[in-house]
Amino acid sequence: MRTVLTSIGGIAIAAFSINYAQAQAQAQDGDASSLRETVGYDMPAPVSPSSATSTVSPSSVPQAMERLSRNDTTADLSLGTIYAGGKFGTGSKTTIWSSALGARVRLGDVTLTASLPWMRIESRSTIFTGIDATPLLVAPNTAASKRTAKGFGDLTLGASYTIAPEASPIEIEVSGRAKINTATAASGLSSGKNDYAIGTDISAPLGKVTPFISFSYRFLGDTAVYDLRDGPAASAGASYALGHDSFLLASYHYSRAATRLVDDAHELFAGASTRIPGSPLRVTGFATAGLSRGAAAASAGLAISAGLGHRDTL
Numbered sequence: 001m002r003t004v005l006t007s008i009g010g011i012a013i014a015a016f017s018i019n020y021a022q023a024q025a026q027a028q029d030g031d032a033s034s035l036r037e038t039v040g041y042d043m044p045a046p047v048s049p050s051s052a053t054s055t056v057s058p059s060s061v062p063q064a065m066e067r068l069s070r071n072d073t074t075a076d077l078s079l080g081t082i083y084a085g086g087k088f089g090t091g092s093k094t095t096i097w098s099s100a101l102g103a104r105v106r107l108g109d110v111t112l113t114a115s116l117p118w119m120r121i122e123s124r125s126t127i128f129t130g131i132d133a134t135p136l137l138v139a140p141n142t143a144a145s146k147r148t149a150k151g152f153g154d155l156t157l158g159a160s161y162t163i164a165p166e167a168s169p170i171e172i173e174v175s176g177r178a179k180i181n182t183a184t185a186a187s188g189l190s191s192g193k194n195d196y197a198i199g200t201d202i203s204a205p206l207g208k209v210t211p212f213i214s215f216s217y218r219f220l221g222d223t224a225v226y227d228l229r230d231g232p233a234a235s236a237g238a239s240y241a242l243g244h245d246s247f248l249l250a251s252y253h254y255s256r257a258a259t260r261l262v263d264d265a266h267e268l269f270a271g272a273s274t275r276i277p278g279s280p281l282r283v284t285g286f287a288t289a290g291l292s293r294g295a296a297a298a299s300a301g302l303a304i305s306a307g308l309g310h311r312d313t314l
Contacts (some may be wrong), residue, residue: 045205046239046249048214049269049286052158052177052199054233054255055295056269056288057132058082059102059115059156062303065247065273065284068106070162078102078305086290086297089263090140094123096296100133113158116182119189120150126226128191129153131179131218136191137294138226139261149188155180173201191228193221208241220258231256237269245275263294280307
């Protein structure tokens with residue numbers, strides 16, 4: 001994992017250094033705002049779709065693909081669904097359907113988020129809903145036959161603060177999330193405890209390409225049966241603008257396993273997003289491929305988001 005992240009990080013830093021040096025040269029006769037225009041900062045490019053979580057989710061992906069303006073009070077709603085399947089390092093197949101309603105409001109540099117999932121999990125293993133409706137695999141093969149857990153999962157609330165210095169194209173977002181135990185015990189979806197995460201995203205728009213890295217640390221509530229491990233999650237990748245309203249995104253994701261009974265997760269993500277002309281709606285499609293026993297073998301999802309209120313015209 002460290003080798004992969006180091007390689008991706010080196011490429012991103014090298015690309016940023018070249019573009020940033022060019023931008024500085026062009027900005028010598030201008031001011032800081034000229035620099036920001038040169039590197040394309042004002043284009044709201046997508047960032048990590050797994051910010052402060054362990055992997056992608058039906059709420060984190062549309063929010064990543066639809067970045068909100070810093071200059072006005074803006075808001076959006078999203079509805080996404082994702083299907084994931086695989087053995088997750090166990091002896092039998094697990095299938096997970098997850099849909100989530102997400103809401104987000106940006107007030108200057110502060111962004112507030114909320115998401116509530118509906119989930120259906122078929123598995124012999126113990127799996128709980130995690131932050132932003134991400135699956136939290138705890139123990140393999142804990143039942144003789146497949147069980148079905150379904151219903152509304154736990155509510156996730158989040159807040160973030162964006163730091164974007166005028167003299168630099170780099171944007172840093174620090175965030176915190178809390179998964180609140182709102183699912184019923186009868187659903188079988190929740191650990192019955194609250195989970196928390198703190199994280200940071202760093203992105204640097206370089207024209208049409210925006211490389212990013214993301215790191216978070218999760219604090220998982222222990223259950224009466226399992227002591228869950230706190231641990232890191234990270235991602236690195238880049239988005240590419242096909243225009244002001246359409247993007248491609250590819251990234252690598254890692255998360256530490258919740259217990260020593262299962263393996264860490266490594267996966268690749270790819271997504272595409274476009275705004276429907278003449279409307280406030282954005283459509284996003286995405287997929288993942290697992291690189292380790294602790295990740296889903298494959299997953300795919302679709303999301304639609306709707307902007308509310310005033311947005312800057314690019």
